[in-house]
Amino acid sequence: MTKVKDIVAKLNEAFPESIASAGDPVGLQIGSLEAPVHKILVTLDIRPNVVDEAIRRGADLIVSHHPLIFRPVNNLDYSDPQKAMYAKIIANGITVYSIHTNSDKAQDGSSDWQAEELGLLDVTGFAPDEDGIAIGRKGRLPEAMKAIDFAHYVKEKMGVDMVRLICADQDKMVETVAFVCGDGNKFWKQALADKCDAYITGDVYYHTGHDMISSGLVVVDPGHYTEKLFKYEAAKRLSAWQKEEGWSVECLISAESTDPFQNIF
Numbered sequence: 001m002t003k004v005k006d007i008v009a010k011l012n013e014a015f016p017e018s019i020a021s022a023g024d025p026v027g028l029q030i031g032s033l034e035a036p037v038h039k040i041l042v043t044l045d046i047r048p049n050v051v052d053e054a055i056r057r058g059a060d061l062i063v064s065h066h067p068l069i070f071r072p073v074n075n076l077d078y079s080d081p082q083k084a085m086y087a088k089i090i091a092n093g094i095t096v097y098s099i100h101t102n103s104d105k106a107q108d109g110s111s112d113w114q115a116e117e118l119g120l121l122d123v124t125g126f127a128p129d130e131d132g133i134a135i136g137r138k139g140r141l142p143e144a145m146k147a148i149d150f151a152h153y154v155k156e157k158m159g160v161d162m163v164r165l166i167c168a169d170q171d172k173m174v175e176t177v178a179f180v181c182g183d184g185n186k187f188w189k190q191a192l193a194d195k196c197d198a199y200i201t202g203d204v205y206y207h208t209g210h211d212m213i214s215s216g217l218v219v220v221d222p223g224h225y226t227e228k229l230f231k232y233e234a235a236k237r238l239s240a241w242q243k244e245e246g247w248s249v250e251c252l253i254s255a256e257s258t259d260p261f262q263n264i265f
Contacts, residue, residue: 002247004061004095005033007040010241011063011099015109021101021129029068030086031095037061039250042235044228045258046096048085053256055092062089063238065110065230067098103230104135110181111137113233114226118157118177118200126178126194127187136180136187138196144175147218150198154220161263166209166219174198174218182224192217202226225259 008028020026041059043050046068054062068086078084089096103110115123115137125134145153148170155163177198178191184201185208191199192215199217202224212219231253238251 002037002249003033004028004031004035004037004097006245006247007037007061007063007238007241007249008033008097010238010245011097014237015099015102015106017102019102019105019131019133021105021135024101025067025070026098026100026102029096029098030089031061031093031097035060035093035095037095037247037249039252040238041252041254042231042238043254043256043258044225044230046085046089047256047258048081048088049256050254050258051085051088051092051094053254054094055088057252059252060094062094062096063234064096064098065100065103065227065234067100068096099234101129101135103234104181105129105133110227110230110233111135111179113229114179114181115139117229118154118179120177127180127184127190136178136184138176138178138191138194141175141177144173146170147172147174147198150174150177150218151220154200154222158222158226160222160226162265163223164204164221166204166212166221168213168216172197172216172218182227188212188217188219189215223259223261225257225261228259 017027039059040061041054042063045066046064120139123139126136126138129135147167151165174197176196178196179200180187183203199219204221235253
């Protein structure tokens with residue numbers, strides 16, 4: 001019988017919990033390492049609709065990118081939707097395990113997956129974390145292009161409805177690109193220091209956008225939900241291990257959207 005600890009051992013081998021950024025609450029969130037596993041549901045976020053999906057599809061282990069519990073819980077008051085969700089997870093015997101910045105920093109993890117999705121060449125590490133391990137990646141586009149065309153390129157490659165272009169000159173040529181998955185606002189000056197033409201990250205703040213424009217850097221914000229790529233790539237890895245290890249489990253990709261934003265055009 002396959003147990004949670006068997007799955008976690010392989011995940012921790014590929015995405016070591018030890019390399020997660022300081023304070024990032026990765027790893028086991030709810031449940032037991034000794035619990036048996038029959039179905040794994042892979043998701044970007046754990047929201048009530050994803051928990052309902054896990055119950056409906058019979059999943060007893062959820063593997064997520066964003067940790068379920070970012071801040072300590074001081075009670076389990078069910079009138080709070082977040083805490084009611086925790087209770088539902090527990091009541092249905094579901095174990096939750098999260099891989100966040102350790103996936104971003106790992107070799108052949110989230111950052112490398114995104115670099116491949118973007119078609120970058122000569123990829124190297126970008127923005128070293130406190131432990132010296134890069135949390136993002138930088139590389140070269142297949143061909144140089146204007147900033148406005150680069151924005152469309154990112155939109156197409158990342159499969160999103162819209163992106164935000166932040167720049168002083170839409171005709172500025174872009175060839176070298178850096179990125180940090182999700183919210184990498186604090187790393188944009190590193191892209192300047194590394195002499196990159198452009199930077200990609202989500203959740204750019206209004207006033208930070210002003211500073212980016214003043215610096216001359218081209219920035220494209222495709223949003224945070226581009227990290228949904230995790231679902232598909234992590235599921236591929238788990239499915240490969242299932243065959244290699246002979247696990248008696250099925251790996252499912254969540255069909256639920258957890259993007260909180262609706263783009264109205």
